[in-house]
Amino acid sequence: MTADVLTGAEGIDLFSDQALIDPYPLYRALREAGPAVRSSVHDVWVVPRYREVREVLKDWRTFSSAWGTAIDDGINRLRAGNIISTDPPDHDRLRDVLAAQMSARAVRRLQADVERRASQMVGQLLATGGGDVVSRLAQRLPLEVVADLVGFPSEGREGLLEWVDASFNTFGPMNTRTLESIPKLKGIWEWLDTMATPERLTPDGLGAAIHDARRRGDITADQCRSLLFAWATAGIDTTVNAISSAVWLLASEPEQWDVLRKEPSLVSSAFNEVLRMESPIQAFTRRTRGAAEIGGVGLPDGAKVLVLFGSANRDERKWVDPDRFDVRRGSADQVAFGYGVHSCAGQFLARVEGQAVLAALVAQVRHLRFRSAERKLNNVLRGFAHLDVEMS
Numbered sequence: 001m002t003a004d005v006l007t008g009a010e011g012i013d014l015f016s017d018q019a020l021i022d023p024y025p026l027y028r029a030l031r032e033a034g035p036a037v038r039s040s041v042h043d044v045w046v047v048p049r050y051r052e053v054r055e056v057l058k059d060w061r062t063f064s065s066a067w068g069t070a071i072d073d074g075i076n077r078l079r080a081g082n083i084i085s086t087d088p089p090d091h092d093r094l095r096d097v098l099a100a101q102m103s104a105r106a107v108r109r110l111q112a113d114v115e116r117r118a119s120q121m122v123g124q125l126l127a128t129g130g131g132d133v134v135s136r137l138a139q140r141l142p143l144e145v146v147a148d149l150v151g152f153p154s155e156g157r158e159g160l161l162e163w164v165d166a167s168f169n170t171f172g173p174m175n176t177r178t179l180e181s182i183p184k185l186k187g188i189w190e191w192l193d194t195m196a197t198p199e200r201l202t203p204d205g206l207g208a209a210i211h212d213a214r215r216r217g218d219i220t221a222d223q224c225r226s227l228l229f230a231w232a233t234a235g236i237d238t239t240v241n242a243i244s245s246a247v248w249l250l251a252s253e254p255e256q257w258d259v260l261r262k263e264p265s266l267v268s269s270a271f272n273e274v275l276r277m278e279s280p281i282q283a284f285t286r287r288t289r290g291a292a293e294i295g296g297v298g299l300p301d302g303a304k305v306l307v308l309f310g311s312a313n314r315d316e317r318k319w320v321d322p323d324r325f326d327v328r329r330g331s332a333d334q335v336a337f338g339y340g341v342h343s344c345a346g347q348f349l350a351r352v353e354g355q356a357v358l359a360a361l362v363a364q365v366r367h368l369r370f371r372s373a374e375r376k377l378n379n380v381l382r383g384f385a386h387l388d389v390e391m392s
């Protein structure tokens with residue numbers, strides 16, 4: 001198969017407002033067009049199917065992160081050497097710094113505290129008959145949990161929400177969203193340089209552990225700074241969007257809500273299904289090292305490859321009736337957390353947070369109904385600016 005026969009799909013702009021509001025028909029067209037589709041709009045090869053997404057993510061030697069995982073080269077230079085912009089063995093050194101603290105076992109120690117916070121926030125929403133889930137639950141929980149875990153002082157934490165959104169926008173092409181986000185990145189760096197110092201961070205947090213690694217000589221001062229950036233940004237908006245999407249799907253599909261209420265043991269399966277349906281990160285980029293092949297399609301050396309997690313999770317080749325939300329489906333092998341060496345380092349924590357919210361909803365809320373929503377458009381994230389639900 002050659003790229004030339006795929007003309008229809010070639011012109012799809014996955015980063016237009018319209019595409020971000022409803023990307024799924026475009027994803028379907030791309031999946032039908034082939035396992036790797038050359039997009040002339042942003043000069044990338046789009047990988048839309050489940051099988052090839054996993055193959056690309058697994059083969060880090062051929063599909064490298066070392067040039068960066070954003071589409072734009074200038075942005076990639078800003079993130080050079082970051083944990084997500086490196087290949088093994090450099091990558092492993094950075095990943096090892098916090099591996100023990102983020103293991104399933106270590107995160108289990110945080111579980112009771114996260115559950116308590118989630119239960120309290122759901123209780124507060126319920127007390128007012130519902131309201132805006134984004135500001136009162138979905139943003140509050142991950143912001144509090146991650147900021148406390150890293151050990152940030154409380155001053156100015158809320159600013160992280162806007163900066164993190166801006167940071168994710170810059171993974172897209174150089175469109176208006178990226179251009180408007182670049183100046184905001186300065187804000188997060190200044191805040192981190194002032195607040196994420198050994199003197200201001202709590203002594204037992206992840207931030208302090210990153211500084212300890214620098215003092216031991218395991219990582220350089222630059223790597224210390226970029227790891228603090230990665231841990232401050234990667235864990236917030238992703239989980240915010242997962243929680244908002246969970247409540248949106250359950251509030252919009254009363255039958256599924258009833259199934260979950262009757263069978264609370266499905267909470268973990270339901271959270272996987274939310275991540276499959278509405279992958280919080282829709283896409284990241286790799287670059288070929290040497291000539292490569294994806295599902296029989298040849299790619300040249302140095303080609304940018306846009307890996308569509310959000311489309312793989314809706315691939316009809318993998319999932320029966322993929323657009324149907326089904327909390328019983330058992331979607332444990334969804335790829336919303338990525339796959340391979342870069343697969344999400346915070347996924348155990350994200351699961352604890354998401355499942356705590358679902359468990360608190362099931363335990364406290366009987367009636368849950370969707371009222372209104374406004375999408376927040378971000379080049380790579382999928383979520384809401386507002387989500388109003390009714391609860392009793």
Ligand code: HEM
Binds near residue numbers: 065281339346
């Ligand atoms: C539902 C929530 C989340 C989703 C969907 C998500 C998704 C992802 C994805 C897709 C990647 C892979 C990037 C790649 O392949 O290039 C990733 C990496 C990462 N995530 Fe998450 N994430 C979530 C929550 C978190 C949390 C809570 C934290 C930390 C507190 C976190 C920290 C990280 C870090 C540090 C990496 C980089 C790992 C590496 O490059 O080795 N994430 N995440």
